[in-house]
Amino acid sequence: MINVLFFGCLQDAAGADRIQSDFQPTPADLIASLATEKPALAEALRQPQVMVAIDQTMAGLDSPLTDGCEVAFLPPVTGG
Amino acid sequence: MDSAVRSAYVRIGREDFDVQSEYLALRDQGEHQSKSGAIVTFTGLVRDAEPDRIVATLELQHYPGMTERVLRDIAAAATERWSLNTVRIIHRTGRLLPTDQIVFVGVACTHRAAAFQGCEYIMDCLKTQAPFWKKITTPEGGEHWADFKVNDAEAARRWLSGRSSR
Numbered sequence: 001m002i003n004v005l006f007f008g009c010l011q012d013a014a015g016a017d018r019i020q021s022d023f024q025p026t027p028a029d030l031i032a033s034l035a036t037e038k039p040a041l042a043e044a045l046r047q048p049q050v051m052v053a054i055d056q057t058m059a060g061l062d063s064p065l066t067d068g069c070e071v072a073f074l075p076p077v078t079g080g
Numbered sequence: 081m082d083s084a085v086r087s088a089y090v091r092i093g094r095e096d097f098d099v100q101s102e103y104l105a106l107r108d109q110g111e112h113q114s115k116s117g118a119i120v121t122f123t124g125l126v127r128d129a130e131p132d133r134i135v136a137t138l139e140l141q142h143y144p145g146m147t148e149r150v151l152r153d154i155a156a157a158a159t160e161r162w163s164l165n166t167v168r169i170i171h172r173t174g175r176l177l178p179t180d181q182i183v184f185v186g187v188a189c190t191h192r193a194a195a196f197q198g199c200e201y202i203m204d205c206l207k208t209q210a211p212f213w214k215k216i217t218t219p220e221g222g223e224h225w226a227d228f229k230v231n232d233a234e235a236a237r238r239w240l241s242g243r244s245s246r
Contacts, residue, residue, distance in 0.1 A: 007143060008213035009225040049228070056146035072143060076228030079140070079171060079212020080124055080183050080203060 002030065002065060005072040013044040027052045027071055028061040049076050088155035088167040090148055094174040097184050099123055102168055106188045110166045118195040121186040122203055128178035130226070136219045138226075140173045140182070143211040147171075154205040162198035164189045169202065171212065201239050208236040 002021045006014040024030040035042035044050070052059050053072040065071065089105070091097075099121065106119050126138050155167040170184040183206070187198045207229075214226035 005143070007141060007211065008215075012225075053143075053146060056143070056149065072146070074143070074211055075213065075225070077208065077211055078214045078226040078228055079142070079210050080207040 001068060003068075003070045004030065005070060007072065008075040008078070010041075010044055010050070010073050010075050013041045014038070023067050024065060026062050026065060027054070027059070030065070030071060031061075045073050050074065088152060088159065089169070090151045090155065091170045092142055092144075092147055092151075092173060094172060096172070096181060097170045099181075099184065102170070102184055102186050106166050106168055106186045110188075115190055116165045116188040117190050118192040119186065119188045120192070120195040120199040121184065122199055123181055124183035124203075126176045126178050126180045126182055130216065133216070134219055135178060135216050137217045138176045138182075139215040139217070140171075140176060141213045141215070142171070142173055147211045150210045151206065154202055154209065157205075158187070158198045158202050161201070162187075162189060162194040164194070164198050167198075167202065169206070171206070171210070173212075204232070204236040204239060207232045 002023060004019050004021050006017055011017050021030055021033065024033055031042050031045045034045070051074045052061060052063070053074060054063055054065065055070050056072070103119065103121060106121070107116070126135070128135055151169050151171070155169060158164055159167060164187045166188040168184065168186045172180075172182050176182055185199055185202045185206070187195050187202070189195050189198065215223060216226055217223050
């Protein structure tokens with residue numbers, strides 16, 4: 001099981017701020033697994049400016065996931 | 081390591097802040113304070129207009145845990161690079177109105193040049209790295225997420241180009 005978090009505009013694309021997913025080896029695999037049901041979300045997550053964090057540390061689309069981990073998709077930040 | 085004992089205060093939350101209290105904390109707290117000859121503070125406010133639309137309210141979202149850590153890392157990098165004695169960073173979340181205070185950065189250190197640069201560096205990095213997102217509501221009730229600004233990225237990048245502290 002993987003806990004998936006969405007922030008900013010990605011929450012609109014996902015229709016939720018968090019979901020649970022079956023285990024996937026990498027964030028790229030996770031996006032692919034979402035593509036069937038939510039193609040627009042998968043496309044939004046694949047935008048090059050979207051960043052991925054695994055357990056609150058910046059990671060890549062090919063970084064390994066572990067069972068029970070937290071994966072967050074972060075659109076470009078707009079604080080301050 | 082000397083910088084390890086120097087302090088950074090990071091707070092994220094809905095509460096407002098008082099600039100005078102923050103200034104006094106920069107001046108009076110911490111074991112290095114008698115060495116500080118300069119304090120620079122920055123306060124960011126909510127504007128009532130974006131380039132193309134009027135802003136009624138802002139809703140600030142962050143990633144609890146990760147945002148605090150990113151701000152601490154930025155403060156640590158600035159402390160190391162400019163030998164800052166104290167850093168205070170406050171960022172508000174939740175619903176904010178035009179003229180509300182949204183962010184505070186204050187630094188104390190020996191000389192003014194490092195204080196100015198350290199404070200500006202922290203703000204530039206905060207704008208481009210810290211996980212915060214703004215949702216804008218217009219007077220008509222329309223909602224949209226704020227766009228990332230290219231000039232914020234350029235401002236942050238110039239610190240990578242080898243410009244050194246004085």
